[in-house]
Amino acid sequence: MIGSLPTEMEETEEISTSTTEWRMVSDPKQAGWFFSQELLHSNRDSNSLFLRVDIRQDKEEQDRALVTFYNRDNVQWTSPLQCKLQGDVATGSGVDRHMMSTVIFKLISGFHINLGSAAIVKIFEGEPDHLIPSVSDELLDNNMFTVAGRMIGHSFLHHGPSFPGLSPAITHILFGGSLETTPVTVQDCPDLDIRDTMKMLDGDAELKEFDSIHQLCLSWDLPAPNATNRKWLSEKLLLHAVIGQTRRQIYQFRKGLKETGLWPLLIQRRDIIPILFPRESEAQVTPQMLLDCIIWPSSITVTFESYEVKDEDESDAIDVSRVSGYLKTFIDNASPAELKSLVKFWIGWEVPATEMKVEIVEATFPTAATCFEKLRLPRHHTAYKTFHQDLCTCISTSYSGFGCA
Template sequence: MSKLQYGFDACFVPGGAHLFDGETDHLIPSTSHFLLESDFFVVAGRMIGHSFLHGGPCLSGLSPAILHVLFDGSPEEATIDIKDCADLDIRETIKLLEGTTDLSPEEKHTINELALSWDLPPVISGNRRWLFDKLLLHAVLGRTSRQVKHLRRGLKETQIWPLLTERKDIIPLLFPRASQIQCTSQMVLDKIKWPTQDEDEDKEVSLEDACRITGFLRTFIENAWFANERRTQDALIFEKSPVPSDSKETSSPSLLEKFVQFWVGWNVLPTHLDVEVVESSFPRSSTCFYLLKLPGHYKEYSVFERDLLAAIWSVDTGFGMV
C-alpha cells in the first residue's frame, strides 16, 4: 500500500511508476498507457479492497471528482477543481481561459492546439467559460475514465462493492482525505504504551537506562513535528532527494510519518504503540506487533537521534533494519 500511495521503482518505466499523480487530496490515476494496458489499476483496486477488509491502511488523497465517478456518479455532475489537473502544462493552458482579459495570439494558439487535439472547438469570445469547463472535464475525468473502470473492477473482485454501494458512509473510510489522517507529535505520544520496570521480570537494561532512552524518544517525537527544514539536511546526509522547506504540499511523507512507518509499517497510526529498551546496536522495529526496540546504550541525545534517523531512512530498503 505504501508503494501504491507513493509510487514504486520499475525498470520498465523511466523514473519509476506512480499509479496516482497530482497534489495531495487532488490525486488522479496516471494516464500512462503502459500502466493501463498492464491492468495495474485492477490490481490496485484489489489491493485497496483487501487492505480495507483486513484492517490495513487505506489509500488517501484521491480527488473528490475521481471518487464521484468511481462510485457511478455522472462525470457532468462532478465538482472538479483546477488542482485536479495533474499535468501542469495542461493546467496552465486551461487557466488561460479564466477571467475576462483579452487573450494574446500566442495564448489563443496554445489553447486552440489543446482544444483541437481533444476534438473541441477553438476559443471565441462566446465559449470561453464553456471551453474551460470542457477542457478541465476531459483533463481530469476523460483521460482517466478507463483507469477508473479498472479500479472499480478490482474493488468488485474483492466482494466489497455491495457494502460500498449500500453504505456510502464507508467510502470516506476507504478513501480518506490526507488532511484527516495526518498525525501530530501529541497523537503519537498518546498512542504509546511506555515500558515499565516489573520486579518479577529480568530486564535487559536498567531502569535508569530505560528512563533515559524513553526520554530521548519523547524529545525526538516532539521535535519531528517541526522538522521540515531539518529534514532537507537529513535527506542530503542519507542520499535522499531533498524536500524544499517552503513546500506546502508534497507527495512524500513527513519525518514524523516516516517514523511511524518505520515503527508499524505504514504512516497511519494504529490503536496502540509499544516500546522496549533492549541490548542492541541500532533501533529496530517489529511492525506486525507495533513494537519499537531501542538500544539502551545511548548517553547523548545527538547520537540517539542520528541512529534513529538512519533507521527511519532505511525503511524503503526493507523492514527498517540497518
C-alpha cells in the same frame, strides 16, 4: 484508516457477527472491520495466496514481484494471505503488515518497473488531495489501474493503510456520481499547460495563443474559442482533462476494487469511502496521535533467548526515564515522514496500533518486534544527539525490510 481496533478482535478465530452487523453499527471504522472479517472468515478454507518479495534483489525486481502478484486474473482475493520477505528473518503478522504498507507506499511513490521511458512509474499523478489516474495508454494496456484497485482493496481487507489524496472528482465518478455534479477544480488538472489555457479562456484579455488553443479544442471535439463561449469552453476543457481523459482508467480502477469483494460495503456504507480514500492531511501521523498509543516502560527489560526478565534495580529507573524522554523528544520534533517511518519500523506499517509498547533494554541499536508491536531501545544512550542518529539510521531501513528488527 482501519488499524486501531482492539487486538483481541484481530485474533478471534471464530467470527460471530451476523451478515447485517456491518450495516447496523454506527462507527464506519467498525463497520469496515466487521465486513472485512466476515469476508475473510467466509473464505478461510480457500487456497492461500502467497506474496513473496526477495529484499536481496534490486528495487525493480522487488516492485515487479508486487505488480505481478496483483496483475493475475481469476484470483480469490479474500483467500488467506501469507507474506514472505525472502532474505529477512522476520516472520508472522508483522511481515503481512509490512507488505501491505509497502504496496500502498509504492502506489503513492511509484514503481521501479520498465513501462516506457520513465524510471519510476506513477499510476496516479497530480498534487496532494487532487490525484487523478495517469493518462498513460501504456498503463492502461498493462492493466495497472486494475492492479491499483486490487492493491487498495486488499490492503483494506487486511486492515492496512488506506490510499490518501485521491481527487474528490475521481472519487465521485468512481462511485457512480453524475458528470454534471462532478466537483472538479483546477487543482485536479496536473497538466500546467492546460491550466494556463483555461486561465486565459476564463479571463477577458485577448487570446494571444489562439491557434494552439484552437488545436487543443479540436483535438477534444470542442468548438473554437470566441468571445461568447470562452468561459464555457474553459469549464469543458477542465472536465475533459480530469474526467474525459481518465474514464477508461476509472473503469479499470473500479473493476479492481470490485474484485476484492468490497463493493457491497462501499455502495451501502458511503461513510466508508472517506476511510478508504482519506485526505492526505487526515492520513498523516501526528505526534500526539502516536504518543496517545504508547505504553511506556517502568523498568529495564533483560531479554534472553526464550523469555524476558524485568530488572527491578531502582537505579535503572534513571535510564528508563532518560531514554523514554529521548523518544518523546524525537516524536515531538519529527517530520510527518519520520513519524511514518518510525511507526512502520515499530509495527510493520504506518497505521498506529491501539497499544504500542516500548522497552528499554541492553542492546547496541534500536530493534522492533513488529508482531508484538514492541520497540526496544538501548539503555546506554546518555546524549539525545547519538540517540537521534541511531534511531534515524534504524527507521530508515523500514521500506527495504525490517533492518535490525
